[in-house]
Amino acid sequence: MDLPALFRAAVPPNIPPLLSAPSPRSNYIIEKDNNIAIEGRNLNFSIKTRKGDLVPILKDCSLSIPSGQLWMLLGPNGCGKSTLLKILAGLLNPTSGTLYLKRPKSFVFQNPDHQVVMPTVEADVSFGLGKLNLTEDEVKCKVSKALDAVGMSAYMQRPVQTLSGGQKQRVAIAGALAEACKVLLLDELTTFLDETDQVY
Numbered sequence: 001m002d003l004p005a006l007f008r009a010a011v012p013p014n015i016p017p018l019l020s021a022p023s024p025r026s027n028y029i030i031e032k033d034n035n036i037a038i039e040g041r042n043l044n045f046s047i048k049t050r051k052g053d054l055v056p057i058l059k060d061c062s063l064s065i066p067s068g069q070l071w072m073l074l075g076p077n078g079c080g081k082s083t084l085l086k087i088l089a090g091l092l093n094p095t096s097g098t099l100y101l102k103r104p105k106s107f108v109f110q111n112p113d114h115q116v117v118m119p120t121v122e123a124d125v126s127f128g129l130g131k132l133n134l135t136e137d138e139v140k141c142k143v144s145k146a147l148d149a150v151g152m153s154a155y156m157q158r159p160v161q162t163l164s165g166g167q168k169q170r171v172a173i174a175g176a177l178a179e180a181c182k183v184l185l186l187d188e189l190t191t192f193l194d195e196t197d198q199v200y
């Protein structure tokens, strides 16, 4: 996969070199320059077939994403975009290479049915906040702000199975926003959203 051809940004990034050497035991670098949100170096990912053959999916992918910017990963079907995003999200381990990501990070799946799983909209958006040791009022406030941001305030008590695909996707995004993540990874965000919501 040719990453430089896949990323498009208004201003080309001016990225400093890695500040810390990768641990020999891990693909993940702990600390880095504060201006960098994501940096991957020479990431490789292969899968093993039933016959035991290794099939390379990503070959030597390197990327640097500065903080505070919106970047898109573009490329033809099957070139490895979702695989790379899953590696960035920590859902897959690269076969080799080093990776740094600012924390906390959130990942919104291509299909919201894989993510929006709690009984109601409110419960679903609250779910990720459970680990943050917040009061009930603080949780309610964060959930309310996040749902407001995606235009779903009126749906707070709705059972999630009654939502449309686009509404579920908005709830999934609200869950990520509620956690105030520093890196938000969105896999084909617009799959279920209509034209108005894509702009929104």
Ligand SMILES: Nc1ncnc2c1ncn2[C@@H]1O[C@H](COP(=O)(O)OP(=O)(O)OP(=O)(O)O)[C@@H](O)[C@H]1O
Pocket (backbone or CB within 6 Å): 047, 057, 075, 076, 077, 078, 079, 080, 081, 082, 083, 084
């Ligand atoms: N578990 C797996 N087993 C076999 N092949 C896989 C597996 N996961 C991914 N692949 C293959 O790896 C390649 C990259 O898949 P990936 O889903 O990352 O592509 P993509 O760029 O996101 O595609 P699309 O634009 O169609 O969503 C594809 O050829 C896919 O068939």
